[in-house]
Amino acid sequence: MIDQTTLEKVLATASAAGADFAEVFAEDRTATSAMLDDGRVEELSSSRDRGAGIRVVVGETTGFAHTADLSEGSLLAAAATAAAGARAAGPGSRVQALDRVDAPNPSVVSTYPEEIDKATKVALLRRAEDAARAEDSSVTQVSARYADSRRRIQVANTDGVLATDDQVRTLFSVSTVATGDTGMQTGRESMGHTVGFELFDTHDVADLASRAARRAITKLGARPAPSGEMTVVIGPGGGGVMFHEACGHGLEADLVGKGASVFAGRIGEQVASPLVTLVDDGTMPGEWGAGAIDDEGRPRRRNVLIENGILVDYMWDGLRAREKGRPSSGNGRRQSYAHLPMVRMTNTYLLGGESDPADIVADTESGVYVAHLGGGQVNTATGDFVFGMTEAYLIEGGRITEPIREGNLIGNGPAVLTRIDAVGNDFAMGSPGTCGKDGQGVAVGDGVPTLRAHGLTIGGTAA
Amino acid sequence: MGDGLPRPTEDLSELVAMAERLLDGAAGEEIEVVLSRGASTSVEVHDGEVESFTSAGSAAAGVRVLSEGRLGFASCGTLDPEVLRETVAEARDNCRFSEADEHNAIGRPDGVAPVKQVSWFPEVLELGARDKVERAIELERQVIGTDPRVGSARSTSYDDGWGESVVVSTTGIRAESRGTTCSVGTQPLANADGETQIGWGYDVARRPDELDDSRVVRESVERATKLLGAGKPPSARMAILLEPRLAVTLLGVVTGMLSAESVQKGRSPFADRVGETIAAPVLGLVDDPTRSESLGAEEFDGEGLACRANPLISAGVLQGFLYDSTSASRSGVSSTASAVRSTRSIPGPGAQLLVMEPGDRSRDELLAGIGLGLAVESFAGLHSGVNPVSGDFSVGANGLLIRDGQLAEPVQEITIASSIQRLLLDISAVGGDFEWLPSGSGGASMVIDGVAVSGT
Incomplete structure (x- = not known):
């Protein structure tokens, strides 16, 4: 994107007035999407973004400027603006010679999205709609969305890092509405991987659409969720978002450093049930949060955060790691060249255990089985969370019985970690997600095996 | 605004002309072009120090093409003329793959006159970097000094910027708008008996002297402390x-x-x-x-x-x-x-x-x-x-x-x-x-x- 000579000039300008660190991050991103709704393929949409962000760090202060113009003149002007923002005023600092970081992308792409014609992408939407409607005549509305993106990034900094990555993502989602005696119920399913169009060689959108339709149909016959404190069993792949939101954020070094985390100062302590091992892994091939490097040019890693219940480490970006004199954990990410990087998760999951999932349910006298959690909200300072249950059932006498609908799962992340008393051997990754933090969205994955926790609150609408 | 940022033009005629050039060559189709540009600065402070100072120019374009009932859309994050032409071509190409709907439409003038709004206050552009930093640091100081249970804030910020945009179409639409904005915000952390609660407060205005910092302090501290226990x-x-x-x-x-x-x-x-x-x-x-x-x-x-x-x-x-x-x-x-x-x-x-x-x-x-x-x-x-x-x-x-x-x-x-x-x-x-x-x-x-x- 930017040649090495220009990168060196820009870094020299950025650090000319004295800087502890300077960085150029360049990005070229293309994306397409197509939507089918109400029986029609509506608009197709394409987007193109290219630009660079320049960061200069002096002491505790970061100056940042970005530009959509990658010409040398514009990059040098942005470098000077960023240096002024950091109030750099001192002798020039030395720039390390750039040395290419060799980090392979864990995901292998065989068919780049731009090689597939738009008609083929649109045909997938039709296939999904037909499959969803074929499930049952109660399915009254179907919408389906196809989206792909290709993001090429380049990072160079005064530590001598020069790194590139080519990140391809392909996503498909289906939403359905079923209509019956209890009114209208909705169902949604999505799949996304850091691969190209070959995704659809192994994953049939018709299966995805059928599952979305069945989720809505099942809720037609569901009764309103009860309310109160209960034992909850979470199904494989269905509840990773809870650990991402209510535990993962509290393990981000920037929040920890500001006292905005319940896990601050607790390294080495037992913070969870001994059954819990929590991992963040940016190297999982094909998973939504995977890549070769983070957005600071550091190779992605697999980082164990909680091991057998003991808090082992937080997640780090370059800035926070530099302050502590330790290596980054490869968790410095940003939404785009127009955003500053910060500590972000990649693929966050709870490792599988030894229990047979059938035994976990059979051992539960009464409670709720959550097959799938939807969106939610969390207070990172306290770990309090609320998630919608998009597919859930009652457990009565050790058996999964009736479906329930319209309930929230409410609790506290750190408290849930200590109340997990069974972990299944059926680990599965969940749906692709977008994690929002301070106004920036990045792609993340999550996963869990079947697990059971006591004392969660279900907020339902049953009288 | 810091050095090196784009400055607003005297009026929007240049942006309108740029958009209208993209409508040329429409043949048997309707085209709508939206162009926008602007600049912003953002200061974040923590513990009395500047944590980050961001300066940025931005630009964007969105193009809809409607042909025989089919709609296509494309967008880009630049006003580079070459990329703009590619974006129009991409929107046109996208049309070919969507399905026709006789009701698909872009805007047509309907004779309703706009109610004039005054939202452009150039004094926002004149505020110096030092003033912005001092304002944010003072806000943080007040937040921390208001209640003994509030010892820090996760972040405190001052942001400002300007933006302008135009919508033009082959159907006769020609709309211009521009505005300035500034805001302050903070997220205090309150502690008591080993429990932490986070509060928040912000205010937004067209110009800095209309921001109510004392209200932000009062409300954010109240939100952080009222739920303790x-x-x-x-x-x-x-x-x-x-x-x-x-x-x-x-x-x-x-x-x-x-x-x-x-x-x-x-x-x-x-x-x-x-x-x-x-x-x-x-x-x-x-x-x-x-x-x-x-x-x-x-x-x-x-x-x-x-x-x-x-x-x-x-x-x-x-x-x-x-x-x-x-x-x-x-x-x-x-x-x-x-x-x-x-x-x-x-x-x-x-x-x-x-x-x-x-x-x-x-x-x-x-x-x-x-x-x-x-x-x-x-x-x-x-x-x-x-x-x-x-x-x-x-x-x-x-x-x-x-x-x-x-x-x-x-x-x-x-x-x-x-x-x-x-x-x-x-x-x-x-x-x-x-x-x-x-x-x-x-x-x-x-x-x-x-x-x-x-x-x-």
């Missing part, structure tokens, strides 16, 4: 008291169900209910972007039509839905100029500036009338917990209990369950404490009776 109440039916901000938030969820697109696609519980009572008679609600007192006032909607007042609910009776050009064509009505979009997105109908009709009782009088209730501080999961199709409602909440007309102990990890339809009918009072909120909306406090609140 919160427990879970026993489950019960009770009244909930919503301050203006939350009343508008709840009505915003309702308004999403009044988008003509939701109605036409069979996804609104209020389809076919125009002229019927859907709420208590105390409720009046209008979507009115022409209100100059509001920070959200606009002259044009996302398709370049003049904004206008659209009554949604009057004395509890549903007045109508919100339409953009396509949904209006489908229903055989005129657009209500309710196209909502960013430059980079396809427009759709939605609310732009909600204004509640105030009642006549003060907030204290509303409180005094509640025997057992909950003064809600925040809802959690309002988007995941409301089914926009059925109206079923189950969200998390925290706040202060109300006993015999007095605010009592804090509570958290509770849920409120009902349906949107039920909540609207159970509104028992709207306060006279009308205010324009930093979000731009105009709201008043609201009491809803007999809501199922579950805790333990």
Whole structure:
């Protein structure tokens, strides 16, 4: 994107007035999407973004400027603006010679999205709609969305890092509405991987659409969720978002450093049930949060955060790691060249255990089985969370019985970690997600095996 | 503004001309071009030091092409002429693969004159970097000095910027808008007995001297400290008291169900209910972007039509839905100029500036009338917990209990369950404490009776 000579000039300008660190991050991103709704393929949409962000760090202060113009003149002007923002005023600092970081992308792409014609992408939407409607005549509305993106990034900094990555993502989602005696119920399913169009060689959108339709149909016959404190069993792949939101954020070094985390100062302590091992892994091939490097040019890693219940480490970006004199954990990410990087998760999951999932349910006298959690909200300072249950059932006498609908799962992340008393051997990754933090969205994955926790609150609408 | 940032032009004629050049060469098709540009700075401070100082210029273009009933869209993050031409070509190519719909439409001039808004205050551009930094540091100092339980803030910031945009089309649309904005915000952390709560507060204005920093300090510290020591109440039916901000938030969820697109696609519980009572008679609600007192006032909607007042609910009776050009064509009505979009997105109908009709009782009088209730501080999961199709409602909440007309102990990890339809009918009072909120909306406090609140 930017040649090495220009990168060196820009870094020299950025650090000319004295800087502890300077960085150029360049990005070229293309994306397409197509939507089918109400029986029609509506608009197709394409987007193109290219630009660079320049960061200069002096002491505790970061100056940042970005530009959509990658010409040398514009990059040098942005470098000077960023240096002024950091109030750099001192002798020039030395720039390390750039040395290419060799980090392979864990995901292998065989068919780049731009090689597939738009008609083929649109045909997938039709296939999904037909499959969803074929499930049952109660399915009254179907919408389906196809989206792909290709993001090429380049990072160079005064530590001598020069790194590139080519990140391809392909996503498909289906939403359905079923209509019956209890009114209208909705169902949604999505799949996304850091691969190209070959995704659809192994994953049939018709299966995805059928599952979305069945989720809505099942809720037609569901009764309103009860309310109160209960034992909850979470199904494989269905509840990773809870650990991402209510535990993962509290393990981000920037929040920890500001006292905005319940896990601050607790390294080495037992913070969870001994059954819990929590991992963040940016190297999982094909998973939504995977890549070769983070957005600071550091190779992605697999980082164990909680091991057998003991808090082992937080997640780090370059800035926070530099302050502590330790290596980054490869968790410095940003939404785009127009955003500053910060500590972000990649693929966050709870490792599988030894229990047979059938035994976990059979051992539960009464409670709720959550097959799938939807969106939610969390207070990172306290770990309090609320998630919608998009597919859930009652457990009565050790058996999964009736479906329930319209309930929230409410609790506290750190408290849930200590109340997990069974972990299944059926680990599965969940749906692709977008994690929002301070106004920036990045792609993340999550996963869990079947697990059971006591004392969660279900907020339902049953009288 | 820092050095090296783009400066606004004297007027928007250059941007209009750039957009109009893209319309040349339209053959048997309609084209709509939206171009925008601007610049912003952002200062974040922590512990009395600047944590980051960001300066940035931005530009964007969005192009819709409508050909034989087929719509295509493309966008880019630059105004580079070469990329703009490619973007038009891409939107045209996208047309070929979508399906024809006789109702697909882009905006057409309808003769309604825009209500003039004054939203350009160049003094925002003159404020020096040092002044911005000092303002943020002073705000943080005051936040930390207000209450002994507040020892730090997660971040405190000052932001400002300007933006300008134009919408032009082969159908005769030509709309220009520009504005300046600035804001301050903070997130104090309060600690007591090993428990931490996080608060927040912000204010937005067209120019720096209109920002109310002392209100931000007061409200953010109050939000951080009021929930310390919160427990879970026993489950019960009770009244909930919503301050203006939350009343508008709840009505915003309702308004999403009044988008003509939701109605036409069979996804609104209020389809076919125009002229019927859907709420208590105390409720009046209008979507009115022409209100100059509001920070959200606009002259044009996302398709370049003049904004206008659209009554949604009057004395509890549903007045109508919100339409953009396509949904209006489908229903055989005129657009209500309710196209909502960013430059980079396809427009759709939605609310732009909600204004509640105030009642006549003060907030204290509303409180005094509640025997057992909950003064809600925040809802959690309002988007995941409301089914926009059925109206079923189950969200998390925290706040202060109300006993015999007095605010009592804090509570958290509770849920409120009902349906949107039920909540609207159970509104028992709207306060006279009308205010324009930093979000731009105009709201008043609201009491809803007999809501199922579950805790333990």
